[in-house]
Amino acid sequence: MRVKDEEKRQQIRDAAVRLINEMGFAGASMSKIAKAAGVSPATIYLYFENKEHMVQSLYLELKAGLLQGMMAGTDQEATIKGKLRRAWRNFHALLISRPEIYRFCEQFYNSPYIRALPPEKIDRIYSPMAAVFAAAEAQGLIRPLPFAVAFTSVFGPLGLVMKLGPQNGVPSTPEELDTLFDMAWRSVAA
Amino acid sequence: MRVKDEEKRQQIRDAAVRLINEMGFAGASMSKIAKAAGVSPATIYLYFENKEHMVQSLYLELKAGLLQGMMAGTDQEATIKGKLRRAWRNFHALLISRPEIYRFCEQFYNSPYIRALPPEKIDRIYSPMAAVFAAAEAQGLIRPLPFAVAFTSVFGPLGLVMKLGPQNGVPSTPEELDTLFDMAWRSVAA
Amino acid sequence: MRVKDEEKRQQIRDAAVRLINEMGFAGASMSKIAKAAGVSPATIYLYFENKEHMVQSLYLELKAGLLQGMMAGTDQEATIKGKLRRAWRNFHALLISRPEIYRFCEQFYNSPYIRALPPEKIDRIYSPMAAVFAAAEAQGLIRPLPFAVAFTSVFGPLGLVMKLGPQNGVPSTPEELDTLFDMAWRSVAA
Amino acid sequence: MRVKDEEKRQQIRDAAVRLINEMGFAGASMSKIAKAAGVSPATIYLYFENKEHMVQSLYLELKAGLLQGMMAGTDQEATIKGKLRRAWRNFHALLISRPEIYRFCEQFYNSPYIRALPPEKIDRIYSPMAAVFAAAEAQGLIRPLPFAVAFTSVFGPLGLVMKLGPQNGVPSTPEELDTLFDMAWRSVAA
DNA sequence: GATGAATGAGGATTCATTCAT
DNA sequence: CATGAATGAATCCTCATTCAT
Numbered sequence: 001m002r003v004k005d006e007e008k009r010q011q012i013r014d015a016a017v018r019l020i021n022e023m024g025f026a027g028a029s030m031s032k033i034a035k036a037a038g039v040s041p042a043t044i045y046l047y048f049e050n051k052e053h054m055v056q057s058l059y060l061e062l063k064a065g066l067l068q069g070m071m072a073g074t075d076q077e078a079t080i081k082g083k084l085r086r087a088w089r090n091f092h093a094l095l096i097s098r099p100e101i102y103r104f105c106e107q108f109y110n111s112p113y114i115r116a117l118p119p120e121k122i123d124r125i126y127s128p129m130a131a132v133f134a135a136a137e138a139q140g141l142i143r144p145l146p147f148a149v150a151f152t153s154v155f156g157p158l159g160l161v162m163k164l165g166p167q168n169g170v171p172s173t174p175e176e177l178d179t180l181f182d183m184a185w186r187s188v189a190a
Numbered sequence: 191m192r193v194k195d196e197e198k199r200q201q202i203r204d205a206a207v208r209l210i211n212e213m214g215f216a217g218a219s220m221s222k223i224a225k226a227a228g229v230s231p232a233t234i235y236l237y238f239e240n241k242e243h244m245v246q247s248l249y250l251e252l253k254a255g256l257l258q259g260m261m262a263g264t265d266q267e268a269t270i271k272g273k274l275r276r277a278w279r280n281f282h283a284l285l286i287s288r289p290e291i292y293r294f295c296e297q298f299y300n301s302p303y304i305r306a307l308p309p310e311k312i313d314r315i316y317s318p319m320a321a322v323f324a325a326a327e328a329q330g331l332i333r334p335l336p337f338a339v340a341f342t343s344v345f346g347p348l349g350l351v352m353k354l355g356p357q358n359g360v361p362s363t364p365e366e367l368d369t370l371f372d373m374a375w376r377s378v379a380a
Numbered sequence: 381m382r383v384k385d386e387e388k389r390q391q392i393r394d395a396a397v398r399l400i401n402e403m404g405f406a407g408a409s410m411s412k413i414a415k416a417a418g419v420s421p422a423t424i425y426l427y428f429e430n431k432e433h434m435v436q437s438l439y440l441e442l443k444a445g446l447l448q449g450m451m452a453g454t455d456q457e458a459t460i461k462g463k464l465r466r467a468w469r470n471f472h473a474l475l476i477s478r479p480e481i482y483r484f485c486e487q488f489y490n491s492p493y494i495r496a497l498p499p500e501k502i503d504r505i506y507s508p509m510a511a512v513f514a515a516a517e518a519q520g521l522i523r524p525l526p527f528a529v530a531f532t533s534v535f536g537p538l539g540l541v542m543k544l545g546p547q548n549g550v551p552s553t554p555e556e557l558d559t560l561f562d563m564a565w566r567s568v569a570a
Numbered sequence: 571m572r573v574k575d576e577e578k579r580q581q582i583r584d585a586a587v588r589l590i591n592e593m594g595f596a597g598a599s600m601s602k603i604a605k606a607a608g609v610s611p612a613t614i615y616l617y618f619e620n621k622e623h624m625v626q627s628l629y630l631e632l633k634a635g636l637l638q639g640m641m642a643g644t645d646q647e648a649t650i651k652g653k654l655r656r657a658w659r660n661f662h663a664l665l666i667s668r669p670e671i672y673r674f675c676e677q678f679y680n681s682p683y684i685r686a687l688p689p690e691k692i693d694r695i696y697s698p699m700a701a702v703f704a705a706a707e708a709q710g711l712i713r714p715l716p717f718a719v720a721f722t723s724v725f726g727p728l729g730l731v732m733k734l735g736p737q738n739g740v741p742s743t744p745e746e747l748d749t750l751f752d753m754a755w756r757s758v759a760a
Numbered sequence: 761g762a763t764g765a766a767t768g769a770g771g772a773t774t775c776a777t778t779c780a781t
Numbered sequence: 782c783a784t785g786a787a788t789g790a791a792t793c794c795t796c797a798t799t800c801a802t
Contacts, residue, residue: 005782024302026216026792030776040784042778051776110300110353112214143369146359152350153373160342160350163300169336179333183343187377191763191802198765220793230767232795241793382780382786404682406596410772420788422774431772490680490733492594523749526739532730533753540722540730543680549716559713563723567757575761596771600797610763612799621797 011037059108095162142188201227249298285352332378391417439488475542522568581607629678650706665732712758
C-alpha cells in the first residue's frame with residue numbers, strides 16, 4: 001500500500017517538474033499535470049494541499065536532493081579543499097545528468113513564489129554545506145565571508161555557466177572543468 | 191487625432207515590471223497591469239502585440255538598459271581592469287538603485303519564456319561588453335575563456351549575492367565591495 | 381464520481397439552438413447559453429470542444445433529425461409519389477411543430493460556418509432521401525436530374541414559403557397544401 | 571467632392587460585403603472592414619450610424635440592386651412569360667457574375683438581423699416584380715397564389731440550386747437552364 | 761471630412777478546486 | 782484511495798464605438 005502511494009506521488013512530482021520546466025508555473029495547469037501523470041486532477045489534491053504547496057514541496061525536495069547529491073562522498077575526502085572539489089564535481093555531474101532539477105529550482109528561486117517560503121526551511125538544507133565552509137574558514141583556507149557569499153562564489157558560476165547551453169562555451173573536457181574549479185577556488189581562497 | 195504617447199508606454203512598462211516582480215508572470219494579469227498603469231486593458235494592446243511580446247520587449251529593454259548602465263563611463267578608464275572595475279561598480283550601483291530591473295531580468299531568464307527569444311537579440315546587447323573582455327584576453331590579462339564564461343565569472347557572483355538580501359551577508363561597505371571585486375577578478379585573472 | 385448526463389447535453393443543446401435563433405451566432409455567447417441551460421460556462425466545454433464544434437454538432441444533429449422526421453412512415457407508402465408526398469407533409473408538419481430546427485439549419489447553412497463542414501457528413505444524412513429520388517427517376521416518374529437539384533425543387537419552395545411568415549401567404553388549409561405539393565411535384569414530374 | 575465621398579462609401583460597402591461573406595457578421599469587425607476598405611474605423615461612422623444600420627443598409631442596397639438587375643430589359647418583352655423568363659435568366663446571370671450579392675442577402679435574410687427591418691422596406695423593392703406576377707395572374711397564366719409564394723416557386727429553386735456549388739449539379743449548359751426554367755414555370759402555370 | 765488613439769464591456773476559453781460516486 | 786464531472790472566477794484579448802486633433 002505504502003509503496004503504491006509513493007509511486008503515484010512520484011509520478012505527479014515528475015510530471016509537475018517536467019511541465020513546469022517546459023511551460024512555466026502558469027502554463028503547467030493542474031489538469032495538464034494530472035494528465036501527464038496519468039491520474040485525475042482530484043488525485044493531486046490527495047497528495048498536495050494545493051498548487052502553491054505542491055510547488056513549494058517540489059522545490060524543497062529537489063533542492064534538498066541537490067544538496068545531498070553535492071555532499072555525497074565528501075566525508076571520504078581528507079581535506080577541506082578535497083571536500084569542496086568533490087562537491088563541486090558532484091554538482092557538475094548532477095547538472096549534466098539531471099538538468100531538470102536545477103532548472104526547476106532556479107525558476108522557483110527567481111520567481112516571487114520563493115518569498116512565501118520561510119528562509120529557515122532553506123537554510124536547513126544548506127547546513128551540512130555550511131559546516132564545510134565554516135571549517136574552511138576556521139582553518140584559514142578561505143577568506144572570512146558570510147556563508148552565502150562564499151558558497152555563491154564557489155558554486156554560483158558553475159550553475160550559471162551550465163545554464164548558458166553548450167553553444168556558449170559550457171566546459172566539457174576534464175581540463176576545462178579543472179580550470180573552472182580552480183577559478184572558483186581562487187576567488188575565495190585566503 | 192490623438193497622438194500616441196511615449197509617456198503612456200512608460201506607464202504600462204513600469205506597471206508591468208512592478209507587478210510581474212511582485213506576482214510573477216501569471217499573477218500579473220493584463221487587467222491588473224492596466225489598472226496599475228491607469229489605462230484600459232485594451233490600450234496595452236496598442237503598444238504591445240500581446241502579453242508574450244510585451245514581456246519579451248520588457249526584458250530586452252531592461253537588459254539593454256542594464257548593460258548600457260554597466261558600460262557607462264568605462265571609456266574614460268585607461269586600463270582594461272579599470273574599465274571592468276568601473277562596470278562592476280556600475281552594476282552594483284544599479285542593483286542597489288534599481289533592483290527591480292535585475293529582478294525582472296532574472297525571473298525572465300530563468301523561465302521558459304526565454305526560449306522564445308532569438309539568442310542573437312541578446313548577444314547584440316552584450317557586444318560592447320564582449321569587446322572589453324576580448325581586449326583583456328588579447329592583453330593577456332585574463333585567462334582564455336569563452337566570453338560568456340568569463341563574464342559570468344566576473345559579474346555573476348555579484349548578482350547572485352545581491353539576490354540574497356541584506357540579512358544573508360550582502361556587502362555594503364566599500365571595503366567589502368572591493369573584496370568582492372577582487373575575488374571576481376582573481377577568478378579570471380591570468 | 382459523477383456521471384456525465386445526457387440530459388445536461390440536451391439542456392445545453394436546446395438553449396444554444398434557441399439563443400442562436402434569437403440572437404445569431406455572435407449574439408448567443410457561451411455565457412448566455414450556459415445561463416439559459418442552467419449550467420456553468422465551463423460545463424459546456426465538457427460536452428463540446430469549442431463553440432465552432434458545438435454549432436457544427438448542433439447543425440448535424442438537427443439536420444439528421446429533420447431528414448429522419450421527413451422519412452418517417454415513407455416505407456409504408458406503396459408508391460414513390462406516395463413516399464414523396466408523405467415526406468413532403470412530414471416536412472410541413474415539422475416546420476409547423478418545430479420551426480426552430482429548420483430555422484437554425486438555414487441560418488447555419490447560409491453562414492460561412494458551413495464551409496468548415498466536410499460535405500460528406502451532410503451527404504450521408506441525405507442518402508435515404510436520395511434513394512427515393514433515384515427510384516423515382518428509375519421508374520421514369522421524374523425528369524433525370526442531379527439529386528440535389530430534384531430535392532431542392534420539391535422541398536425547397538415549401539421551406540422558403542414557410543420562412544415568409546403567416547402574413548405573406550403561408551398555406552394553412554389542406555387544399556392550399558395540396559396545391560403546393562402539386563406545384564412541387566409538377567416541376568419535377570417527367 | 572461628392573464623387574470622392576461616394577467612392578469611399580463604395581470602398582466601405584465592398585469591403586464589408588466581402589468580409590461578412592467570408593467571416594460572418596461577427597467575424598467581420600468594424601476594424602477589419604475599415605482596414606480592408608483602406609479607411610479609419612471612425613470613418614465608417616461618418617457613412618453609417620452603426621454596425622447594425624450598416625448591415626441593414628447593405629442588405630437593402632444589394633437586394634434592390636438584385637431586383638433591379640432581374641427586371642432589366644423585361645419591359646422590352648412582349649409577353650408576361652417572356653418577362654419572367656428574362657428576369658429568371660437575369661437572375662441566373664447575376665448569380666454567376668456577382669455571387670457575393672446573393673450570398674450576402676441570404677446570410678442576412680436567414681439571420682435574426684432580418685427581424686429588425688420593417689417588412690415594407692423589403693416589399694417596396696419587390697413591387698415591380700409583384701406587378702408582373704399580378705398581371706400574369708390577371709391573364710390567367712398562373713395559378714392564383716399570394717405573390718410571395720408564386721415568386722418563391724419561380725425563383726427560389728434557382729437560388730437554392732446555385733448555392734449548392736458546381737459539384738452538386740448546378741446547371742451550366744443552356745439546355746439545362748431551359749429545363750430548370752421550364753420546371754419553375756410549370757409549377758406555377760395555371 | 762478624416763483620423764488613429766483610447767476605452768469599458770464583453771467575447772471564448774481555461775483555471776484551481778470541489779463534489780458525488 | 783481515486784475518480785471524472787462540475788463550477789465560478791479569472792484569463793487574454795477583441796469589440797463597437799467615441800474622443801481629440
